[in-house]
Amino acid sequence: MSSRTPSGRPVARHGWAQALATVLGALIAMGTVAALGLWAAGATDLPGGSFPRVVAATVVTAVGGTVELSGDTGELVGAEGGLTVVPLSVTLVGALVIGRCFLRPLRHRAVAGAPELAGWAARIAALWLLAVLGLALAARHTYELSLGDGPLGDLGELFGIRPVVGFSTDVPPTVLIGLLWLAGVLLVALLVSRGAPLPTGLLRFQTSVRPAAHAMVLLLLTAVAIGLVVALVVAATRGHPAETFAVILLGLPNVAWPALTVGFGATWDGRVEGPFGLPMPHVLDEVLRTPGVSPLNLGTLTEHDGGKWWWLLVVTAVLLPATAFLMAARSPARVRAWQHAVHMALALALTVLMICLMARISARFGLSVLGIGDLGEGFSGRVLLRPRLWSTLGLALLWGLVTGFAGALLARGVRRRGRADH
Structure with missing residues (x-):
């Protein structure tokens, strides 16, 4: 029925x-x-x-x-x-x-x-x-x-x-x-x-929350879509298709979403030792395979593998203003530019917090016989990847404020619901 x-x-x-x-x-x-x-x-x-x-x-x-x-x-x-x-x-x-x-x-x-x-x-x-x-x-x-x-x-x-x-x-x-x-x-x-x-009691929040939530989800899905295209190109041109498809099917957002934060300047700390590796491009494994915990950011990636990693900054500089414009275009016209900036900053910070909590990696395994530990790379290892949380959230707030204000200005020419306040 x-x-x-x-x-x-x-x-x-x-x-x-x-x-x-x-x-x-x-x-x-x-x-x-x-x-x-x-x-x-x-x-x-x-x-x-x-x-x-x-x-x-x-x-x-x-x-x-x-x-x-x-x-x-x-x-x-x-x-x-x-x-x-x-x-x-x-x-x-x-x-x-x-x-x-x-x-x-x-x-x-x-x-x-x-x-x-x-x-x-x-x-x-x-x-x-x-x-x-x-x-x-x-x-x-x-x-x-x-x-x-x-x-x-x-x-x-x-x-x-x-x-x-x-x-x-x-x-x-x-x-x-x-x-x-x-x-x-x-x-x-x-x-x-x-x-x-x-519910009726929550209707008053939909003009401020729903456009921001919708824009953040589209931002995450767009980052994954870009990562998918890059992964397919890598699989077609550089070999190892099975490994690439394993990453796509198991951990593509584990690569794409931290890469988004690295693009706006965030730093992740990591270390790789033993037979394990990161479910990420080989260059990241190389950057982090050091005696101690090493930073992973635009600077270290560029030092290790030339200047091509600066494209992450370019992609971020396009995606975030586009996301802010979409959010503003879906909002009522009465919402002012500074309000858009605040909404964008808070939404982006919450999204980045989710990325930081869900994309971190910690794996370890050790085996010893007769008290003899560290029996070689075949029997022990560790993988670690974690964000510098507070600096990453601060950068997200800053980018959100700037791009949110810019997106609101760009959306002024778009026909939207409601009456504009002057």
């Missing part, structure tokens, strides 16, 4: 069947992208038929969960490790599917009551909780680690050492973070969509 608006147009009901379709659609999309990315990365060769569990772990980390590395290696062997990284390509696909399905039954509505929206979100959340719980329980596996044919392998054979390592998730925090992730996606979907209904 369906209800009807006063104009007679049908409106789809949003019950449990639609909620189930929303959750299943998101899981299928995220699982497919994760599986293809892991296949391109060679994860199908992992022992013990663990590929489905690795896919589950990837989807769990995509919604904010953390994978813990563990070992059952006996008294003679020590193992430690941890992994904190969000495969943002998988995250983005899931967010787009959930947002689209959440908004679809609300079409052709001017206003929706808070109880109605809360009930529709609660149905999705209840099923999503069960889905995340199942994934968290499935995302665990153990492997027997080969020590190789060298002296380390001889030690292992002599003492009968067969180290077993694995991964698992901490279920309660994973479920909680997964629900918070879903709440954020649903909230952003309501804020971004121009046609989605809002």
Whole structure:
């Protein structure tokens, strides 16, 4: 059955069947992208038929969960490790599917009551909780680690050492973070969509919040689209297509969004050691493969690989004013230029904060036998990438103020809703 608006147009009901379709659609999309990315990365060769569990772990980390590395290696062997990284390509696909399905039954509505929206979100959340719980329980596996044919392998054979390592998730925090992730996606979907209904009490915020939210989402998607074009060109001209497609399917926003911040002058600190590497262009791995933590910014990239990385500044200098113009063009004409500047600054700062929180990487693994640690690059390593948060947010505020004011001036000739205040 369906209800009807006063104009007679049908409106789809949003019950449990639609909620189930929303959750299943998101899981299928995220699982497919994760599986293809892991296949391109060679994860199908992992022992013990663990590929489905690795896919589950990837989807769990995509919604904010953390994978813990563990070992059952006996008294003679020590193992430690941890992994904190969000495969943002998988995250983005899931967010787009959930947002689209959440908004679809609300079409052709001017206003929706808070109880109605809360009930529709609660149905999705209840099923999503069960889905995340199942994934968290499935995302665990153990492997027997080969020590190789060298002296380390001889030690292992002599003492009968067969180290077993694995991964698992901490279920309660994973479920909680997964629900918070879903709440954020649903909230952003309501804020971004121009046609989605809002409760009456929130209508007064839509002229200031919705244009900014819509512009920020388009900014992020445009950065990903530019990164996709660059990645496809690299795959076609420089070889290693499997590695490139693994990055596209698992971590393209992990590259594109920090690159956006680097373009307006931000600095990230990082370090790469051991057999691991960053899911990024090879030059970034080279910049950060140093004895200590190194800065990653326009200056260090240019010093290492010539002046071509200054194109990041050029792209940023085009994208941010264009975003500010779009935001101003979608706002009522009564909003003044200084208000646009403030809205743009706050929206950009919040967007950059999200990037800083979600794009950071921390991975470590170490193995020791008979108290001998650092057994070579095959058995230990670390990857670290983190932003200089406060300076990055300060730069975002500054760029937002300048480009927001400029965008408002450029949009004065655009016909907009409402009366202009002079």
